[in-house]
Amino acid sequence: MATVTYAFLCSGVGLALCERLLSQDTERLRLCLACRNMHRxxxxxxxxxxxHPTAQVDLLQMDTSSIFSVIRAAQEVRLRYDRLDYLYLNAGIMPNPQFDMKAFFKGLFSSNVITMFATAEGILTQRDGVTPDGLGEIFATNLFGHFLLVRELEPMLCHAGRTSQLIWTSSSNAQRSAFSLEDIQHQTGTQPYSSSKYASDLLSLALNTHYNPQGLYSSVICPGFVMTNLTYSILPSFPAFLWTLLMPLFWLIRMFTNTFTLTPFNGAEALFWLFKQKPESLDPYAKYHSLTSGLGNNYTQPRKMDIDLGTSESLYEKLLQLESEVRRKVEEKKKEAQHAHRHLAGSVSS
Incomplete structure (x- = not known):
């Protein structure tokens, strides 16, 4: 049987998924953990x-905020493997979060408390940065780097006679109100994380439209409210013991909502569930949610996304245009570097 390769952008939930997959099958799986921090x-x-001592686990260095890093990593993947069956796209950042403590405590005593915890609606904004490539940092990391990776790996993902699957990690914080086609990088707003996640919902639909005939399918999941480093970074100065004190409250809230998955293992439920499905049977308009009952039972449930085909196509066209601009700049820098190298070599020889 041919070796099947799976690629992950490794995080808390991503690592939990790897563990769950290896617990099921170590013989046919070959995992590739893509991470910008090689120590992690x-x-x-x-x-x-x-x-799992007999597991095949490879490593790949990649930073989705860097155009050069994505292109280089994709080249390495094409050299290493002859096929790619699952590509999990879950790299994500939320830098410089601004937490509205007043709104938080006000929300604690309102009927909107569960929604506030589940989506951070009304209490969380961010200040975005700019990458060396001149892109919005959150946009590049959470969306565009993934899009460019998919484009680079098209030859491995699109094959006649078999299917491949893209699985995006979105968020309950993906809000239509945060996204604008006139500002896809969210350079003028205060919710770039929400915008990037809503854009990933739209992009998944567009990718299905363009790639399903070639055997490539795209799905979107939401891990729920999970205690990971991303969650902890929302309140960087929050003492660890206060998080511990809040945990009983979170467990209590879970008695009233199924979105509080809390642990990475639970948050990976939808990712693991999708692994076992036929991609052509999935709904491209649905987001597959990891859910945990008050008694601790995990399950997956599809929920319709607030997206439409027209907007998804418009975003796709804008991303293609941006891709062309980025590739042109990469070629220009490459030529400048080659010219500088030749000039230096000429100076040395003379």
Whole structure:
């Protein structure tokens, strides 16, 4: 049987998914953990191999905020493997979060308390940065880097006679109100994270429209409210013991809502569930939610996304245009570097 390769952008939920997949099957799986921090990637690989000594776990350095890093990583993937069956797109950042403490405590005593915890609606904004490539940092990391990776890996993902699957990690914080086609990088707003996640919902639909005939399918999941480093970074100065004190409250809230998955293992439920489905049977308009009952039972439930085909197509066209601009700049920099190298070599020889 041919080796099947799976690629992950490794995080808390991503690592939990790897563990769940290896617990089911170590013979046919070949995992590739893509991470910008190789020390963390090595630690993740060691943990997986400690539990599954015969597993095939490869590492790949990639930073989705860097155009050069994505292109280089994709080239390495094409050299290493001859097929790619699942590509999990879950790299995500939320830098410089601004937490509205007044709105938070006001929300605690309102009927909107559960929605506030689940989506951070009304209490969380961000200040975005700019990458060396001149792109919005959150836009580049959470959306465009993934899009460019998919474009680079088209030859491996699109094959006649078999299917491949893209699985995006979105968020309950993906709000239509935060997104604008006139400002897809959200350079003028205060909710770039929400905008990037809503854009990933739209892009998944567009990718299905363009790639389903070639055997490539795209799906979107929401891990729920999970306690990961991204969650902790929302309140960077929040003492660890206060998070511990809040946990009983979170467990109590879970008795009234199924979106509080809390642990990475639970948050990976929808990712694991999609692994076992036929991609052509999935609904391209649905977001597949990881849910946990008050008694701790995990399950997956599809919920219709607030998206439409027209907007998704418009976003797709804008991303293609941006891709062309980015590739042109990459070629210009490459030529400048080659010219500088030749000039330096000429100076040395003379």
């Amino acid at each position: 990637a090595q630690a993740a690989r060691s943990a997986l191999l400690a539990a």
